[in-house]
Amino acid sequence: MNLPFAIERLIEEFTRLPGIGVKTAQRLAFFVIEADDEILNLSEAIVRAKREIKYCNICYNFSEEDLCPICKSQKRDQSTICVVEEPKDILSIEKTKEYNGLYHVLHGAISPLEGIGPEDIKIRELITRLADSNIEEIIVATNPTIEGEATSVYLSKLISQFDILVTRIAHGIPVGSGIEYADEITMTKALEGRRKLR
């Protein structure tokens, strides 16, 4: 049996989403068809988010206005920038309530294998920010992947032209996890990053 075209089409569109295979897309499509009309709010929310969300002109985080609430806030420490790969990384950091500085979203990481060079992510924009400001520290919070590390090394070299401290977030054993579960690279990082207790 061929499914009606409108269902086939909906299944196909759902498979565009990350982590949604054909089986799941089918389940979602059938759910949508049998759901009450409130499900149309999803359709509207997609259109609205695409239309209203742009990037902050300074830090490139998601924003509804030219400047995001963090860049606009006078309560944030204007001397520190935390550099992340993606907007969602900011969520994780903000959740700690431990950081009160500014952010810069690179929108990716340097990856020669995928043909992504420094000019393809928001590095130039970061350097421009440094030139005319009183930034004292850059915290590099890119992912602990090959790409994230490469980006981190590149940034620290590039920023050495300024009188700015560049730091990298710590890598090691996650809190609550056991040492026996750590992979070799994490364990190596944990040993390298060891600190004097007293």
Add this chain to the structure above:
Amino acid sequence: MNLPFAIERLIEEFTRLPGIGVKTAQRLAFFVIEADDEILNLSEAIVRAKREIKYCNICYNFSEEDLCPICKSQKRDQSTICVVEEPKDILSIEKTKEYNGLYHVLHGAISPLEGIGPEDIKIRELITRLADSNIEEIIVATNPTIEGEATSVYLSKLISQFDILVTRIAHGIPVGSGIEYADEITMTKALEGRRKLR
């Protein structure tokens, strides 16, 4: 940090979908915002499917017209109806290419615990079909759950007023699986349903 309203809203709408929790909804929302405008096709496909897909007037399968292609087809065996709980079950049966009869979708199963009685699913509509037709066999293909079994028993009693054979699909060890992995109920069904080899 509060996310922009349009993002919060999109995340919330994604969580309406089955199997999508807050974390996944967040990932999907961020994907949508960063995706190119083709993702708007998903929005349109939802609206279109909701608008164009209705139920077949005879079998209650999904259909774009008053009658579904199976009910309209002259090539299908008009003497057999396979009764299923949901439209998606028809997909699984059609995939075998072994069945050439008609269908009837109940849109649920009898479940006293959830307050779903015979009058809440398309049973009356099935009986109406039997009254004025030449149906010879009803294959009950409801799920092997308590609700599906209850529905099966109910249907077979109800249809006993007609001169129609009522059969139930077989339950047993799935092909390719091992006996050691079968649960007790499946194993019991497999023993009960044993057939003479020669």
